[in-house]
Amino acid sequence: MQTEFDHIVVGGGSAGCAVAARLAEQPGARVCVIEAGPSDRDIRVKVPFGLVNLLGSDRRNWKRKTVPMAAAGGREVSVPRGRMLGGSGSINSMVWFRGTRADFDAWGLPGWDADTVWAAYEDVEARMTPARLPHPHPLSEAFGAMFAANDPHAPPTPERESAGVFHTNMRNGARWSAADGFLRPSGARVITNAEVDHVTFEGTRATGVTLRDGRRLMARAGVILSAGSIESPMILMRSGIGPADDLRAAGIAVRIDATGVGANLHDHPGFGLHFKGQGSGYGLTLAQLPAWALSPFQWLLMRSGRLASNTVEAGAFYALDHNAAPQVQTHFLPFLMGWQGRAIIWGSGYFADVCLCQPRSRGRLRIGVDRDTPLIDLNLFGEAKDLDDMVRGVEKLRGLLAKTDFKGRRAPEAFPGADVTGDALRETIRTRAGTAYHPVGTVALGGPLDATGAVRGAQNLWVADASVMPRITTANTNAPSMMIGWQIGGFVANAARPDQRNIA
Ligand SMILES: Cc1cc2nc3c(=O)[nH]c(=O)nc-3n(C[C@H](O)[C@H](O)[C@H](O)COP(=O)(O)OP(=O)(O)OC[C@H]3O[C@@H](n4cnc5c(N)ncnc54)[C@H](O)[C@@H]3O)c2cc1C
Structure with missing residues (x-):
């Protein structure tokens, strides 16, 4: 060698x-x-x-x-x-x-x-x-068209309030x-x-x-x-x-x-809302089993179908404070994901998260005494303002989703649930949020x-x-x-x- x-x-x-x-x-x-x-x-x-x-x-x-x-x-x-x-x-x-x-x-x-x-x-x-994801789910297209002022065919940009199907x-x-x-x-x-x-x-x-x-x-x-x-x-x-x-x-x-x-x-803190309902997004249902069974052939022969989805198909950027640059990024996945420890559960639905674009909290990575283990302390929500902004972000996202024209595919919020607001929402975010893996x-x-x-x-x-x-x-x-x-x-x-x- x-x-x-x-x-x-x-x-x-x-x-x-x-x-x-x-x-x-x-x-x-x-x-x-x-x-x-x-x-x-x-x-x-x-x-x-x-x-x-x-x-x-x-x-x-x-x-x-x-x-x-x-x-x-x-x-x-x-x-x-x-x-x-x-x-x-x-x-x-x-x-x-x-x-x-x-x-x-x-x-x-x-x-x-x-x-x-x-x-x-x-x-x-x-x-x-x-380039733009070639075959987005109709829900992703609908999410991407949520702001009337922006071109639904352009990708969203962190430079200003915008939504769209992602470039990948x-x-x-x-x-x-x-x-x-x-x-x-x-x-x-x-x-x-x-x-x-x-x-x-x-x-x-x-x-x-x-x-x-x-x-x-x-x-x-x-x-x-x-x-x-x-x-x-x-x-x-x-x-x-x-x-x-x-x-x-x-x-x-x-x-x-x-x-x-x-x-x-530091990392972008993230917290996801899960929506579950019949006939909405991709998921494991009897009706969707034939589509899942066909999907490997569709991908191999035509590079299309649900396996050609990067899962995180669309998203948005928006501000929490008046006249501010975007403070929140949302990733939209037209898939039902589990929220109780399992990635895949029965049913169909979609997912949208709130990620802070510029978190204030800073952590530290240390070397363990065994010299191999990284002791990773992100200090998530070490600065309380980050948690405040996450709560405001979820409230804003719920409002935006309520106005989005999902047509017959809209599903109710299954986690944490539309009735979880105020202090209960804050506590749920504090004890359930993760990061965007950045x-x-x-x-x-x-x-x-x-x-x-x-x-x-x-x-x-x-x-x-x-x-x-x-x-x-x-x-x-x-x-x-x-x-x-x-x-x-x-x-x-x-x-x-x-x-x-x-x-x-
Ligand atoms: C699940 C997930 C989803 C994400 N989604 C997106 C997304 O959609 N868009 C986006 O922009 N970003 C996304 N990110 C973040 C993005 O992928 C990362 O920010 C980026 O890849 C970081 O690049 P890097 O070169 O710093 O590290 P990496 O790409 O992680 O590369 C580090 C490499 O070093 C190797 N390595 C580590 N230690 C050693 C060693 N001791 N000896 C030899 N080799 C070593 C690792 O095996 C690895 O291959 C995602 C990340 C994850 C984990």
């Missing part, structure tokens, strides 16, 4: 694939991507509806959990993360959003202003070709992940089923990585951590870069005391990283994934993660050329 490269990219997920593709553009570049999980060659990855099954997979999902969170009723909340080529982008719903221009301007970092980021998205979208990164009815759009065409070397334990150093210069099985790989020009918001800070900490007290408690020699590693953890911020640009993604105090070491976001974007985080990978990949390529070191 070849063990020496110019650059090693740790993690073949949404961002890592983009980093590798950008680096591999350099003539003669020897780039290697190391992925802990297997390849993404699995029919459940390609079939959009397959994500429902993948979420239960022990092999392709890290299945992380938070610690019990005091302000959220002492609960642990699940933190699914993709574990294969394509990363979380191989188990996600493929909903495509850039975020808002103001998101990036607010970062206030050189090289990340909205104009520069928007130009980078053009490169990313040339490869990912996001699917091609020909199948998932098109960053592994398809970036990694495979790049020619980068890929090693799967290889989990990185830590980065190796000479002094403060990163020289390569050591795998869990003890193998060592060398990187002449540097290592880029793209293992995601949970695992990138864990690798840094196992490499001696993190809060000194936590490292010592885990028996790890301190290389750089960086309290910012693991700090600033953790970010644990190795932030401008914190432990400089604006190019380089780890402060080290040489030849960068981080490029969702963990680098100083503040979460105002919508889903997959496209921003790819853009981040693409941009930092460019910075890393420039760093290898002394004449091009242009951003501090």
Whole structure:
């Protein structure tokens, strides 16, 4: 096995694939991507509806959990993360959003202003070709037409109040992940089923990585951590870069005391309303059994039918305060989902959630004393205003749904139930809400990283994934993660050329 490269990219997920593709553009570049999980060659990855099954997979999902969170009723909340080529982008719903221009301007970092980021998205979208979901359910079309003022054929945008059928990164009815759009065409070397334990150093210069099985790989020009918001800070900490007290408690020699590693953890909190009634959305009913039985053939022959649904088909953005920019995102799924522990139950219906676009609460990820377990504290509702806004969001969503023309497919609210309002609603949200599965911020640009993604105090070491976001974007985080990978990949390529070191 070849063990020496110019650059090693740790993690073949949404961002890592983009980093590798950008680096591999350099003539003669020897780039290697190391992925802990297997390849993404699995029919459940390609079939959009397959994500429902993948979420239960022990092999392709890290299945992380938070610690019990005091302000959220002492609960642990699940933190699914993709574990294969394509990363979380191989188990996600493929909903495509850039975020808002103001998101990036607010970062206030050189090289990340909205104009520069928007130009980078053009490169990313040339490869990912996001487009409107081709065969939405009539309920999704109806939901997308809820605001009379906006064009029902345009996608919703977080820039203003809007609703619509989502754009997704699917091609020909199948998932098109960053592994398809970036990694495979790049020619980068890929090693799967290889989990990185830590980065190796000479002094403060990163020289390569050591795998869990003890193998060592060398990187002449540097290592880029793209293992995601949970695992990138864990690798840094196992490499001696993190809060000194936590490292010592885990028996790890301190290389750089960086309290910012693991700090600033946040996600979009989310709470869903479930609607159940005959003849509404997709679900398990006797009447729908023939359609389910036909659906594999429909997908294989025509790439249509219910298996071609990414489940999260439509959505909306709206404000809670007068004249404000959107504060809430709703995802609309024309599927009946269980709300009592089981994902699939008998009946038909639909689901709509309330996710806060810019939560105030910040948590922290710490390394356990066993040095392997991430102690993930999202501190959900640590700031009471987040819970207040969730309650207001549900009230607003109920009003919007009441006015939506679902025709004969409208169903009553089964959970939590239309009569659950006021303090009872607040308590239900506090004790039942989860997240949109968008953790970010644990190795932030401008914190432990400089604006190019380089780890402060080290040489030849960068981080490029969702963990680098100083503040979460105002919508889903997959496209921003790819853009981040693409941009930092460019910075890393420039760093290898002394004449091009242009951003501090
Ligand atoms: C169920 C779900 C649904 C989602 N839906 C959407 C959506 O519809 N739209 C959207 O925009 N966003 C969505 N997201 C979020 C989005 O997918 C993520 O924000 C994005 O994929 C993060 O990219 P990343 O590169 O930071 O991490 P990832 O894509 O998670 O990549 C990290 C990679 O690193 C690998 N890795 C980790 N540790 C190691 C190690 N030690 N050694 C080697 N490799 C390692 C992992 O296996 C993984 O492949 C969803 C997420 C989930 C989980």
